[in-house]
Amino acid sequence: xxxxxxxxxxxxxxxxxxxDVVHDSERIIAFxxxxxxxxxxxxxxxxTESYRDVVELAAGDPALLAEVVATAQTLAAEHxxxxxxxxxxxxxxxxxTVYHVHAHLLxxxxxxGTLAH
Ligand code: 5GP
Numbered sequence: 001x002x003x004x005x006x007x008x009x010x011x012x013x014x015x016x017x018x019x020d021v022v023h024d025s026e027r028i029i030a031f032x033x034x035x036x037x038x039x040x041x042x043x044x045x046x047x048t049e050s051y052r053d054v055v056e057l058a059a060g061d062p063a064l065l066a067e068v069v070a071t072a073q074t075l076a077a078e079h080x081x082x083x084x085x086x087x088x089x090x091x092x093x094x095x096x097t098v099y100h101v102h103a104h105l106l107x108x109x110x111x112x113g114t115l116a117h
Contacts, residue, residue, distance in 0.1 A: 007100035009045050022079065027064060028071050030105070039108030040080045044072050051101040054088035072105045080107035 012019045013029055022042060023030035033041040046064055051057040057065050069086065076084035087104040089096040 007049070007098050009043075009098055009100040009102060010049055013045070013047050023071060023075060025071070028067060030071060030075055033104065037104075038085075038106040038110055040076070040084075040106065042072075042075055042079065042105040044068050044075070044103040044105055046101055049100060052099040053090045053096065053101055054103075055090060057101045068103050072103055075105055076107045083107060085110055 008017065011017045012031065019031035021029060021031045023044075027047055028044060029047055030042050030044045033043050046057065046061075046068060048061075048064075051060055054065065057068075072084060072086050073082070076082050084105055084107040087106065088101070089104070
């Protein structure tokens with residue numbers, strides 16, 4: 001696959017683009033969002049390129065989705081008070097811009113009732 005066809009997250013995983021990585025395990029990487037929308041805004045990203053969004057991930061590898069959630073909980077405890085919002089933008093009209101499945105972990109004094117990240 002040509003470099004320009006790969007997602008920005010694949011390039012971060014490959015070490016081609018720098019990122020503030022806070023977690024790196026066999027199947028998951030997590031790094032701080034470049035444009036944070038909350039005091040803690042971390043992207044939790046499966047390393048596989050197989051799934052474009054959370055619907056595909058849930059159908060294809062539910063154990064990996066569960067690992068994303070568990071990783072988010074651990075990171076929320078490490079970087080905040082353990083309470084968090086987990087957002088999966090799915091589709092362009094819902095705000096998805098990177099088609100490599102990822103969760104937005106948001107934590108730290110979020111506005112009540114605000115669902116947008
Ligand atoms: P989406 O809009 O697809 O749900 O989320 C993509 C997220 O990736 C956005 O919040 C955006 O700020 C973040 N992002 C895009 N490019 C980069 C990058 O090069 N580095 C980091 N750390 N985050 C990025």
